[in-house]
Amino acid sequence: MIFKRLAQAGVLGLNARNAEFINRYNPRHHFRRVDDKLLARELADAVGVRVPALVGVVEAYGELRSVGRMLEGLGDFVIKPVQGAMGSGVLVVVERRAGAFVLADGRTLTASEVEYHLTGILAGLHSLGGRVDRAMIEERLVPHPELAALAFGGVPDVRVIVFRGVPVLAMVRLPTRASRGRANLHQGAVAAGIELQTGRTVGGLHRERALKRHPETDAVLAGHLIPEWPRVLEWAVRAADAFGLGYVGIDIVLDARHGPVLLEANARPGLAIQLANARGLRPRLEQVERLALEGLGVDERVAIGRALP
């Protein structure tokens, strides 16, 4: 019974996502283009999509000593595993005080603790598949003032699902105190769907339950306009083309100084986006599947996406 209702609502389940979309539209050898964040940056940059400034890469244990030099003069930065997943292993440093590093969630780490974290990243503790990894250090992005009221201690993150080069669904993830400044829904971040046509937020989702107001700031979640929305969509499609993946989730953050910036991409995007938008993915996916898209440019496909019912 409920099976039927879910099917009617066009909900896409994990099994169907894997069998009908990921296995069919994502060539296996292209996965590394998004799993390896350094490669993803290069590919995106090459097609004119802005990415955060790279401070440096740590590849070997021997290089750890030179990290201090790398970070000289930097008041804030972000350390990430190059092959990390789901935000694992990410350290966001917001301030430096006399040899101590203050993180976005309020904790303070000493230099040697940061170095220890790096060794964990290098050893593959946070990487997909547990393989040895590299660590990358990027500039820290600052939330755009128009969305700052909604986000606590972190940058709001727009996720666009692009299928066959057409945007089909989007949501924005807002960090909270509970999620320690991370835009990770499992950790307690808040999400809101985004109407592709208007770029306005709709609904609201927290811990897989619908809600209308932000649990900590009490701001209404719906009705906010995502700044530079057309560019966000354009860059999402451009990046998806560069990655060569037919079913991909592109994460773009809105930075106060630079506007939209591509953070990363995901070859196995999750399904919570359906809850954020209170609509299933299937109807749009099936529509786009039927379209003839060869030869259409980025702008045309963005327009198709925005016009989807």
Added chain:
Amino acid sequence: MRVSVLAASLVGLSLLLVAWKVLGLGYRLVETTAQSGRYEVEVTLHGVGQGETAAVFFNRPSSLETGFSQERFSASGLERIDAANDTRADALPVRFASPLVARHDLVAATWHFVFSTDLANALPPPPAARDTLPSRSLPAAAPELVSLARDLTAGTQSLESSVRALYEFVRDETLTDGSAGGDEVREALRRRRATPLGRVRLLASLARASGVPARVVYALERDEQMERALRVVCDVYFDGAWHTLDPVRGRFASPQEDLLIVSRGDRADALAESEGLSATYLSASVVRETANARTFRTQSQGDHLFDRLSFHRLPIRLQLAMRVLLLVPLGALIVSVFRNIVGAPTFGTFTPILIALAVRETHPLWGLLILALVVGAALGGRLVLARFRLLVVPRLSILLTFVIFLVGVLSVLATEWGLEGALGAALLPMVVLTMMIERVGLALEEEGTRTALKTTLGTFLVAAVGYGVLRPGELERTLFTFPELNLIVVALLLLVGRYTGFRLTELVRFRALAHAAGDNADDRRAA
């Protein structure tokens, strides 16, 4: 080829093979051990060469204990040198020998037979004259034995207390030691060290020296086992009955229901003897004979193809291992169903099955309790280790060592407190366990307590269901005789692999959208 067609043909093939075996060859689909007075036994004598001629003798019991049938002999490193065809119960010993066994070479000789407790005499034969006389292996007339026996029994009032005095001497004043020459009674007395056989022979000799009938008895534990040493005990006759004394384990005349008496007081008071070898020991594998095993044995003279391929041919030790292995595909199917159809999260793909297999060897509740204890304690250990800020691989290795120690301590405590069920802790898959503990720890740190708890519960749930299927019982025996039933498991796996519908957990996760759909449908109908 369409998956459903392939799946159907696998099922068809499987059922065809099963039908053939059942109808054509007479195997039973549902195994029974109802006639389980019968056991398949393999007794193996192991030894190490000393650079000289070596020989092994199997002394088959006298006609009084004709529980033996279907004998087969094999050896590695030695050749059979007696008349191979004589299988009468009271035939001469079976001999294996080799003109030269190099130093440090391992040799083994195996005697495979079916032992029937129905046929064997239920009551031990009454004491005969020879049970009080010295024999080749029981030098009851040796002066030092006679005087020792007299000293020990001086002042005792009853026959029982005399016997007890002799028993306590052997139990407390001698130690078990497996080195060469340890079977000899006089050596045992002189050095106060001997093999279990030597110690039991010492007790029997002392008893005979005091005029009390005594015999050396070989026994096996009744439950199925692999490669556990044969037990050797001493039967002593007093107060009108035979009593079993075990000076090695310290049991005086307690009922021995769990023992299968294989032979009593043979010619040389030894089931198997050797010459020219050191560090010898006897081990035995026992398995209850099932109806199908019996069928197989009567068939195998016919040399049918299926019988040649049957697992019943394997040595017992491998049979027992195979029985468990044949269940694993079913376990994997359970994991697949739980992950893809139910949607339960687990740590590791097959970790739940490994846990179920380990718990199988112990009592299930104990097994899970120990598991929970080990995981909990190791998580604590992990927190402590975190302070040292070690590199990942050495840190995990220390965690692994800690887990092994923990399990070792638990096993020792279990033995100390007599908790049989907890002894299986040593069989937990330590490495897999350590990796799982690491993942739980990481999940706790990265994803929060709730998610970590959910995944842990999911893992244990699947392990529990897996245990329900994998535990010893009818299913295991049926799969052993009909391994082709696993083709059905493969067919089911093919179907699960193609399932693209919702997972049960998704029905809960997306229920808000289902309500919306229902509302929309209602609105449309109303309009």
